[in-house]
Amino acid sequence: MNDYPTPALYIDGNWIGSGSAGSRPVVNPADGSVLAALPLAGEEELDLAAAAAQRGFERWRTTPAHARHELIGRATRLLRSRAEAIARIMTLEQGKPLAESRREVLLSAEIIDFLAEEGRRAYGRLVPPRSQAVFAQAVTRVPIGPAALFTPWNFPMNLPARKVGAALAAGCSAILKPAEETPGSAMELVRAFHDAGLPPGVLNLVCGDPAQVSSRLIAHPAIRKVSFTGSIPVGKHLGELCARGVKRYTAELGGHAPVLVLSDADAAQVARLSVAAKYRNAGQVCTAPTRFLVHRSLFEPFVAAFVAGARALRVGNGLAPESEMGPLAHARRLGEMEALVEDAAACGARLACGGRRLPGPGYFFEPTVLIDVPESARILREEPFGPIAVINAWDDLDAAITQANALPYGLAAYLFTRDLALAHGVSGRIEAGMVGINHFGVSQPETPFGGVKESGYGSESGQEGLAAYLDTKLTSFGGIY
Ligand code: NAD
Numbered sequence: 001m002n003d004y005p006t007p008a009l010y011i012d013g014n015w016i017g018s019g020s021a022g023s024r025p026v027v028n029p030a031d032g033s034v035l036a037a038l039p040l041a042g043e044e045e046l047d048l049a050a051a052a053a054q055r056g057f058e059r060w061r062t063t064p065a066h067a068r069h070e071l072i073g074r075a076t077r078l079l080r081s082r083a084e085a086i087a088r089i090m091t092l093e094q095g096k097p098l099a100e101s102r103r104e105v106l107l108s109a110e111i112i113d114f115l116a117e118e119g120r121r122a123y124g125r126l127v128p129p130r131s132q133a134v135f136a137q138a139v140t141r142v143p144i145g146p147a148a149l150f151t152p153w154n155f156p157m158n159l160p161a162r163k164v165g166a167a168l169a170a171g172c173s174a175i176l177k178p179a180e181e182t183p184g185s186a187m188e189l190v191r192a193f194h195d196a197g198l199p200p201g202v203l204n205l206v207c208g209d210p211a212q213v214s215s216r217l218i219a220h221p222a223i224r225k226v227s228f229t230g231s232i233p234v235g236k237h238l239g240e241l242c243a244r245g246v247k248r249y250t251a252e253l254g255g256h257a258p259v260l261v262l263s264d265a266d267a268a269q270v271a272r273l274s275v276a277a278k279y280r281n282a283g284q285v286c287t288a289p290t291r292f293l294v295h296r297s298l299f300e301p302f303v304a305a306f307v308a309g310a311r312a313l314r315v316g317n318g319l320a321p322e323s324e325m326g327p328l329a330h331a332r333r334l335g336e337m338e339a340l341v342e343d344a345a346a347c348g349a350r351l352a353c354g355g356r357r358l359p360g361p362g363y364f365f366e367p368t369v370l371i372d373v374p375e376s377a378r379i380l381r382e383e384p385f386g387p388i389a390v391i392n393a394w395d396d397l398d399a400a401i402t403q404a405n406a407l408p409y410g411l412a413a414y415l416f417t418r419d420l421a422l423a424h425g426v427s428g429r430i431e432a433g434m435v436g437i438n439h440f441g442v443s444q445p446e447t448p449f450g451g452v453k454e455s456g457y458g459s460e461s462g463q464e465g466l467a468a469y470l471d472t473k474l475t476s477f478g479g480i481y
Contacts, residue, residue, distance in 0.1 A: 003085065004035040004092050007183050009045060009207065010190050012052035013200025020044045021208050024180060029095040029327040030317040031361045038183055041206040046216045049175045049204040053146035054222040056173035056201025061143050063171070063199075065120045072116040072168055074196035076109040082188065083109075086157070089184040091318040094156050095326035095363070096281050098318055107445070108157045108189065111461060112165035114445040118466045119169030129476075136477040141470040143171030144248055145224030148217040150210070150238070151178050152230045153329045154284040154385075156185035162449075162460040163227045164189065164203060170469035172225060175204045177213050181330055214238055223247065225469060229286075230254070232408075232454050250458035250468045254286040255411025255451060256383045258404035260426065262397070262417035263295040267302040270416045274389075275309030277440040279325050279367050283387040284333070286455075287412035287434070287442060290384060292391040293400045299393040303371055306391060307353045310367040315358065327363040328386060337365045337386045340379045344390075349373040354387070381407060397426070405431045410453035412442050433459075 007026060008015040020042035025034040041049070060068070079086070087101035094101075124140035149163040160176055167174040178186035183205075190205045206213060217223055218241040227250040228238050235253040242249040261270055277289050294302045318326035328334055334357050341355045354368030368388040373380055379390055394400040404413060413432035417423050420437075427435040433451040434442040443449050443461070450459035458468050 003088050005089065005184055005187060007036050007038040007187065007207075009039055009041055010187070010194070010203075010205040011045060011049045012055075012204065013194070016045070019208065021212075026093055026181070026183065027330070028092055029329055029363045030319070032363075035092055035184075038180060038207055040180075041208040041213065043216055045206060046208070046213060047220070049206050050146070050217060050220040050222040052201035052204055053173040053175050054201075056199065056203070057143070057146045059199050060168070060173055060202045061171045065122065065171070068169065068171065069116045069120050071196055071198060072112060072165070075192040075198070076112050076116075078192040078195055079105060079109045079112075079189070082192070086185060086188045088319070089188060090156055090182070091326070093182045093184045094153060094329055095318050097323045097326055098321070100281060101318070104155060104158050108161035111158065111161045111445040112169075114461070115165040115169040115466055118463055119171070122170065122466065122470060133478055134476055135479040138475045138477070140473050140475065141467075142473045144469055144471050145172060146222050147172045147174045147225035147227065147469065148214070148223045149174055149176045150214060150226075150228040150230065151176070151186070153179035153181040154281060154286075156182035157189055159229050160186045160189050162465060164193075166460065166465045167225070167469050168193075168198075168203065170466055172469045173202045175206060175217060175223075177206055177208070177210070177217075180207050180210070183207050215241060218242060218247065219245065221245075226250075227460075227468070228252070235456060248468070250460065251456035252286065252450060252458075252460060253454060253456040254383050254385070254409065255432075255455050256291060256407050256409040257287055257289050257412040257414060257432075258291040258293055258430075259289045259414040260400055260404060260416070261292065261294040261298060261302060262415070262419070262422065263297050264418045265298065265416040267294075267298040268305045271302050271305035272309060273440060275306060275313070278389050279310065279313055279387050282325050282328055282365070284329060284385055287440075288385075289414055289440065290388070290390060291380065291404070292389060293394050293403060294391060296393040296395050299391075303352060303369070303391055306389065307369050310353050310369055310389070313367050315364055315367070317362070325367060325387065328365055329363070331363055333386055334363050334365055337368070337384070337388060340382070340384055340388060341368060341370070344370050344373055344377040344379050347374045347377040349377055352391075383409065401426060401429050405429075408454040409451070411451035411455040412436065414440060
């Protein structure tokens with residue numbers, strides 16, 4: 001049974017079932033079947049969305065923070081009550097196992113609730129004046145303005161939730177452009193706000209040709225803030241577009257996370273945690289651990305436990321309860337995985353398990369482990385964004401840290417050791433926006449999520465996530481009149 005909703009654009013409080021740029025199919029990655037036709041916005045609808053977001057902003061910015069919080073809370077209660085149905089839509093369009101989809105919907109509600117609470121605490125301050133002619137200098141934090149939000153297909157609700165939640169909690173209006181591969185989950189997020197009574201224009205949703213949508217919206221005078229999650233080349237390009245209009249920009253551009261396993265770690269336990277973290281969402285996670293740098297004394301037991309865990313994973317349709325890893329999100333990823341494995345093998349790496357696409361319909365790829373991978377291999381420079389782990393041995397900690405820092409990426413990094421003093425010293429030398437010591441859970445609603453170097457700038461979630469949608473304003477009250 002196809003429970004997939006009929007896709008539509010959402011502009012100024014109205015669902016619009018067709019777009020002036022035609023349509024494209026939404027495909028189920030588990031079997032290649034077409035789920036629905038997605039209407040694509042052309043310039044006409046994009047301009048309408050920008051104008052609606054401008055009107056929505058005028059209304060929403062003057063809505064008291066408490067009232068905003070109450071309305072957002074109504075939307076998150078709806079999300080929770082619909083979690084089961086939305087999880088199914090997410091698995092149909094993206095492929096991840098149903099349990100992961102369910103967790104994502106509930107986590108999205110948590111993220112939005114946290115940000116809405118923070119919205120009530122966007123305090124300013126009073127600065128003592130220098131002169132008797134001034135009786136107060138008030139520093140307040142005000143919403144930046146209409147925001148254009150671009151999200152990818154790997155977390156079809158969580159990533160929109162971080163951006164939409166922060167924008168609305170801060171008093172901004174927004175136009176969300178989710179990935180065209182996975183519009184259904186984002187539509188359900190928007191539907192929850194619509195049903196909760198969000199005024200027209202405050203939140204809008206468009207899909208289209210990504211390059212056309214982003215260039216049109218970012219150049220539009222109504223748009224004052226842009227947030228993007230995706231690849232480094234696209235992130236750089238959007239940064240350039242933002243610079244032309246001096247628009248505030250947040251960029252979350254992926255990573256290539258190193259995992260340093262020190263000689264005192266428990267090889268089997270770290271391998272068990274690592275397999276779960278590596279193959280979650282078929283490895284299509286920007287914080288996914290990928291470059292395992294293991295002390296030589298633990299290398300063999302670590303590889304043995306890791307490979308056993310990877311081989312034991314049950315790969316299949318995300319709707320089947322026994323599936324632990326679903327397909328890749330779209331067909332392009334399969335070719336990318338094959339090319340990375342072939343290149344690594346040609347460079348002299350050893351394939352410890354996996355390495356092939358699975359036969360039959362759908363975009364399934366085996367959980368893959370490459371060991372002893374030489375630095376010349378592409379996979380040691382390019383984010384695989386799929387179910388491939390690299391495990392290499394090291395003898396010298398300084399050299400291992402240098403290797404961990406060798407790439408332009410700097411999103412997440414992980415470190416396993418029982419020696420907390422050493423962990424403190426090593427984590428201080430790791431160039432990453434987030435360092436997980438003895439665990440992989442660095443993404444929480446309350447904690448800032450963001451990278452350094454080419455992994456982007458700015459943070460989402462946490463207090464910082466809200467601050468990204470606020471400007472600082474000084475109002476100075478003279479005492480003459
Ligand atoms: P892609 O670059 O075609 O698309 C990535 C995302 O960016 C998609 O959501 C797409 O709609 C959007 N996009 C592309 N061009 C755009 C533009 N000009 N303006 C606005 N949005 C645009 O690549 P892909 O094949 O889908 O994925 C390839 C790579 O993207 C992955 O290897 C990974 O490195 C990166 N990626 C990163 C994340 C992340 O969470 N950081 C998520 C998805 C993909």
